[in-house]
Amino acid sequence: MTEADGQSAPSTAPNFWDTLAPHHWLVENNYLDVSSVRLILGDIRQPVLVVGAGQGLIVEELRRQGLRCDGIDLSARMMEYARVRRGLTLVRANATAMPFVDGAYETVIIATGVIDFMADSEQTGTVMREANRVVSRTGNVFVAFYRFSAAQKRFLASLGPLHDDTLHVRSALALHRLGFGALVAWVAKMAGVSAFRAILLCIATGLRSTKQERAVALATWKVLAQARDPDALIEAAPETQPYRDKPAIGRQLEGLSMRIEDWHASGSCHLVRVSRQQARRR
Numbered sequence: 001m002t003e004a005d006g007q008s009a010p011s012t013a014p015n016f017w018d019t020l021a022p023h024h025w026l027v028e029n030n031y032l033d034v035s036s037v038r039l040i041l042g043d044i045r046q047p048v049l050v051v052g053a054g055q056g057l058i059v060e061e062l063r064r065q066g067l068r069c070d071g072i073d074l075s076a077r078m079m080e081y082a083r084v085r086r087g088l089t090l091v092r093a094n095a096t097a098m099p100f101v102d103g104a105y106e107t108v109i110i111a112t113g114v115i116d117f118m119a120d121s122e123q124t125g126t127v128m129r130e131a132n133r134v135v136s137r138t139g140n141v142f143v144a145f146y147r148f149s150a151a152q153k154r155f156l157a158s159l160g161p162l163h164d165d166t167l168h169v170r171s172a173l174a175l176h177r178l179g180f181g182a183l184v185a186w187v188a189k190m191a192g193v194s195a196f197r198a199i200l201l202c203i204a205t206g207l208r209s210t211k212q213e214r215a216v217a218l219a220t221w222k223v224l225a226q227a228r229d230p231d232a233l234i235e236a237a238p239e240t241q242p243y244r245d246k247p248a249i250g251r252q253l254e255g256l257s258m259r260i261e262d263w264h265a266s267g268s269c270h271l272v273r274v275s276r277q278q279a280r281r282r
Helices: 013-026 034-038 057-064 076-086 121-134 150-159 169-175 180-191 195-208 211-226 230-236 246-255
Strands: 048-051 069-073 105-110 135-146 166-168 240-242 260-265 269-274
Touching: 013 076, 013 211, 013 230, 034 057, 048 057, 048 121, 057 069, 057 076, 069 076, 105 121, 121 135, 121 246, 150 180, 150 195, 166 169, 169 230, 180 195, 211 230, 246 260, 246 269
Parallel strands: 048 069, 048 105, 105 135
Antiparallel strands: 135 269, 166 240, 260 269
16 A cells, blocks of 8 residues: 555565555455545545555445546555456555646545554655645545544553554554463553453453454454464564544644644544645645
């Protein structure tokens, strides 16, 4: 995905998405998912560009809705799977330098895994300027940010993988390799509680998490179980990436001189419509 354009460990990113590509179908309908996109259908005008299109889930959905839609991505393997699985031809491009003329699209949707994975403010500003450039003067730019439920956020923050608004991606992925007994032992150690209390914490987190989060946790376990070399997949992931709640998203967009026009929050992502004004050069 164009996530590969900008994260805290950009040298590992393209390799991660290429490595994940054969298994991505298990987890793709997550964060900016089909149900989240349907929340903004009334504000989407064609032609549409999806930035960070992956294997084309959202492009396919918007075309199913009768909209002309293109997608870009940086991962060649993701694009190949989009072609094989869905018959889609995506454009291989970096979100910081899109190969389109000014005003080519009426709607630009920046998927989860692009802006929300970027820690570098200069890079995020470049992506936003590009989105503003390729959208028409009367068009809309939507930016998606991944979202945890309160239960998941509390669990990850209290035990270490989420700290100071930073998600330690490899640590979080490694948790999905643990059986229940090993997970309980890890939680007990990290939280400084008994095994019984750790079991209660795991159960409570599972019950309070969303249905989608539980499904994705199972799917991620399957991905790692099926991967030929799960350790290599984990090591290919960025070590860290930002996690921004609603106030932090507002501050980030304000810092880029972007005005929030509308805000949708699904169970898995924040989807923000921003005004078309030039992002500040830093």
